[in-house]
Amino acid sequence: MLIGGCALVTAAIKAAGPIALGGRELPDRFTGVIALMAPALLAALVVTAALADGDRLSIGPDTAGVTAGGLVAWGTESIIGCVIVAALVTALVRAIS
């Protein structure tokens, strides 16, 4: 039930987007909006995952880890380095706090 339900809603949502406009080209004005959708969505995902704990905002070891990982990604462009440093720093801060 759980798995089937999750699979169905996910497939429905993913199918709805591409057919919503009937395949028409978007008006020019909106291409600028689409190009900016990725930064808006990704930034929201990052802060909610790193700072939200249910419906509360909290700064914890994972916040420190994600910040460290972000610095690695900024400096080296390595996503693997980023996630490994984030996990290591989070584990370390959690171990000593």
Place this chain on the structure above:
Amino acid sequence: MSVGAQREEHTSTFADGVRAGIPFAVAGGLLSISFGVVAQKAGLSAVAAIVMSAIVFAGSAQFAAVAIIAQGGTVGAAVAAAALVNSRFLPMGVALGPSLPGGAAARAAQGQTVVDASWALASRDDGSFDRMMLFGSSAIQYVSWTTGTVVGAIWGEKLGDPETLGLDAIYPAFFLALLLVEIKSRRALGVAALGALIALALVPVAPPGVPVLVASLASLVGLRRSAR
């Protein structure tokens, strides 16, 4: 491998997509190991956790649904949470639509391949999408996502607590790395900051998933025509 290496290519092959997706697949694989562990702690069997990854293939929705089950929530509540968390795929799909060929059914089928990293990799600066980049990078991530879940679900207990290992930081770090690639202009930086603020403001008052969906409205800044 450089996160931005494939970005300059205008039209990619499937193999280009697979190659560009490798770093994200490795990171996603680590994340799905922790999913395998967390799902079992919530009471799912190893097989159920693996099947869920194989047919749902949406990390954040899977974590959200399993968290609600772990807290004693109903199946209905868990599915609703998964739908809300996945609601961001709606604007992403709308953006992608015009770049996909074929009739409605064909476009809906191609839309199933969207995951966050591949969608971001495939998005071009002009608002169009590189289809093969999307398919290739999703394919390799699908392989690692299901493989990681198998590892986590079968051998997870030997790994210990995912939080002790800091595995919970992988998910936000993954998106942060993706975000840094996307911030190529002052305007994109401003939109990212606005999206983050909207999401944070809504966290205390809205159910999970809604803050991220509403944050996508920050991209409406793009309606204002001005030099980047």
